[in-house]
Amino acid sequence: xxxxxxxxxxxxxxxxxxLAISTVxxxxxxxxxxxxxTLWLPxxxxxxxxxxxQWALPGGPLAHSESLQDAAARNLLDTTGLxxxxxxxxxxxxxxxxxxxxxxxxxxxxxxxxxxxxxxxRESTNVQWFxxxxxxxxxxxxxxxxxxxxxxxxxxxxxxxxxxxFLGERFTLAQVREVYEAVLDRQLDPANxxxxxxxxxxxxxxxxxxxxxxxxxxxxxxxxxxxxLYGANQQSKQPAEGLNESELRRVP
Amino acid sequence: xxxxxxxxxxxxxxxxxxLAISTVxxxxxxxxxxxxxTLWLPxxxxxxxxxxxQWALPGGPLAHSESLQDAAARNLLDTTGLxxxxxxxxxxxxxxxxxxxxxxxxxxxxxxxxxxxxxxxRESTNVQWFxxxxxxxxxxxxxxxxxxxxxxxxxxxxxxxxxxxFLGERFTLAQVREVYEAVLDRQLDPANxxxxxxxxxxxxxxxxxxxxxxxxxxxxxxxxxxxxLYGANQQSKQPAEGLNESELRRVP
DNA sequence: ACAAAAGTGTTTGGCTTACACCCATGG
DNA sequence: CCATGGGTGTAAGCCAAACACTTTTGT
Numbered sequence: 140x141x142x143x144x145x146x147x148x149x150x151x152x153x154x155x156x157x158l159a160i161s162t163v164x165x166x167x168x169x170x171x172x173x174x175x176x177t178l179w180l181p182x183x184x185x186x187x188x189x190x191x192x193q194w195a196l197p198g199g200p201l202a203h204s205e206s207l208q209d210a211a212a213r214n215l216l217d218t219t220g221l222x223x224x225x226x227x228x229x230x231x232x233x234x235x236x237x238x239x240x241x242x243x244x245x246x247x248x249x250x251x252x253x254x255x256x257x258x259x260x261r262e263s264t265n266v267q268w269f270x271x272x273x274x275x276x277x278x279x280x281x282x283x284x285x286x287x288x289x290x291x292x293x294x295x296x297x298x299x300x301x302x303x304x305f306l307g308e309r310f311t312l313a314q315v316r317e318v319y320e321a322v323l324d325r326q327l328d329p330a331n332x333x334x335x336x337x338x339x340x341x342x343x344x345x346x347x348x349x350x351x352x353x354x355x356x357x358x359x360x361x362x363x364x365x366x367x368l369y370g371a372n373q374q375s376k377q378p379a380e381g382l383n384e385s386e387l388r389r390v391p
Numbered sequence: 392x393x394x395x396x397x398x399x400x401x402x403x404x405x406x407x408x409x410l411a412i413s414t415v416x417x418x419x420x421x422x423x424x425x426x427x428x429t430l431w432l433p434x435x436x437x438x439x440x441x442x443x444x445q446w447a448l449p450g451g452p453l454a455h456s457e458s459l460q461d462a463a464a465r466n467l468l469d470t471t472g473l474x475x476x477x478x479x480x481x482x483x484x485x486x487x488x489x490x491x492x493x494x495x496x497x498x499x500x501x502x503x504x505x506x507x508x509x510x511x512x513r514e515s516t517n518v519q520w521f522x523x524x525x526x527x528x529x530x531x532x533x534x535x536x537x538x539x540x541x542x543x544x545x546x547x548x549x550x551x552x553x554x555x556x557f558l559g560e561r562f563t564l565a566q567v568r569e570v571y572e573a574v575l576d577r578q579l580d581p582a583n584x585x586x587x588x589x590x591x592x593x594x595x596x597x598x599x600x601x602x603x604x605x606x607x608x609x610x611x612x613x614x615x616x617x618x619x620l621y622g623a624n625q626q627s628k629q630p631a632e633g634l635n636e637s638e639l640r641r642v643p
Numbered sequence: 644a645c646a647a648a649a650g651t652g653t654t655t656g657g658c659t660t661a662c663a664c665c666c667a668t669g670g
Numbered sequence: 671c672c673a674t675g676g677g678t679g680t681a682a683g684c685c686a687a688a689c690a691c692t693t694t695t696g697t
Contacts (some may be wrong), residue, residue, distance in 0.1 A: 156453055158410055158496060201408055203494050207485035231483045231498045233459035242455050244410060246483045246496075313648080331687065333650070354648040355694035565676075583660065585677070606675040607667035 161198030190278030223250035303362035413450030442530030475502035555614035
């Protein structure tokens with residue numbers, strides 16, 4: 140079983156690195172304190188070694204009959220009950236000491252879910268939502284992974300049409316602004332923001348207005364662009380990192 | 392060996408997917424026809440099945456003692472003799488039918504090398520440079536991978552400080568412009584381009600001038616920014632996809 | 644009537660673009 | 671002294687930031 144050129148290495152460390160798929164899922168939920176929307180993500184408690192009892196990103200091994208993205212989606216459904224419409228590859232993490240006792244390579248995806256979808260999470264003692272900016276120490280290198288996903292989310296928010304995936308089918312322009320403000324953590328000028336959105340592609344105005352506010356009823360809009368999950372290519376050619384087409388220039 | 396829930400599946404397809412690291416390497420070399428710089432990349436001929444005899448990206452399995460990036464760098468050195476200063480993760484490819492006879496997941500890196508480095512390639516009947524825009528049918532899904540790497544390169548060129556990695560330690564601003572023109576495949580205004588570069592960060596003018604031209608000697612500059620290879624984090628937080636900081640705004 | 648947010652208009656400054664022009668060298 | 675590309679100047683035009691102002695609802 141041990142190959143000749145490595146007879147002096149223990150058999151365990153000769154086994155190929157194991158490959159897992161994990162996902163960082165973001166949703167906006169009202170803050171307990173201020174009530175304003177903030178970023179949350181669901182975590183799963185480890186029920187085996189290593190890191191038994193600690194919180195971790197949902198994930199699992201790659202089944203041989205699934206593509207990477209299918210594996211991410213299925214695993215999410217199995218562990219949390221979520222089925223995000225936005226799902227995209229984030230990065231492959233393969234450091235030598237990410238786990239203890241074995242070599243682990245994780246291909247990590249990231250996802251966005253709408254608030255009503257998020258409510259359907261099968262929460263339990265082992266599955267819970269946490270505020271993204273107040274995480275305890277997670278299993279493996281998952282804190283670093285979340286940080287990277289947050290960086291990517293903010294980056295992509297600045298020049299991609301991504302904010303709509305946090306919202307339902309119809310939304311007001313002010314709701315889109317609140318998404319930007321929550322993710323980027325700064326105030327934006329309502330007047331200029333609205334102008335930019337109206338001139339952005341894939342934003343369609345409807346004939347409907349949101350009723351029940353204690354002021355002038357805002358018009359509802361619809362997003363007509365594609366969700367990356369069903370895109371033709373696995374690698375949605377939209378830069379985060381890279382780099383994506385500048386559909387929306389800069390956010391005020 | 393075969394688990395109960397998959398007794399009807401052949402044993403071979405039960406083996407875990409194999410994991411490989413490959414790299415797309417870009418360099419600028421003078422075109423045979425026009426002499427102007429164009430994009431080239433080195434390929435390696437397959438010496439075993441599958442795809443025996445076809446050209447493929449340099450790559451190989453992941454050794455258990457190497458990080459992903461180290462594996463990419465070492466493999467590059469082994470197969471081509473190249474040691475790029477710029478090396479960054481591109482994407483993880485894991486489609487079901489990328490290879491024949493087994494399930495293969497490839498974590499792909501991309502690299503940039505300077506012309507003088509490129510000359511040191513150990514070329515042979517099994518290692519050769521090809522023009523990036525005139526590739527034959529490659530092994531596996533490597534044509535798609537090269538296309539994606541090209542897209543990422545162009546994308547990142549537009550708002551990242553990446554062009555310098557195609558050049559030596561000192562260079563003229565016109566040489567930088569030629570890099571942009573070669574990669575983006577369009578002409579740029581020399582006057583405006585030079586102004587943008589001079590106001591860009593990490594561009595330091597030297598006291599030296601390039602001699603031997605048949606016109607006014609251009610000043611030489613130096614790039615003082617970091618090369619991602621030695622960056623602290625594996626994932627260089629520069630968007631390509633992401634998303635990246637806009638160090639250089641837009642190219643004229 | 645008033646508060647509050649939706650929605651419109653207008654000014655300003657910065658930055659890109661286009662292009663005219665001068666500079667320094669080799670032949 | 672001419673050709674060639676290096677390098678500078680500058681006006682036009684576009685776009686985003688700032689902010690004043692009008693509109694439409696609920697209470």
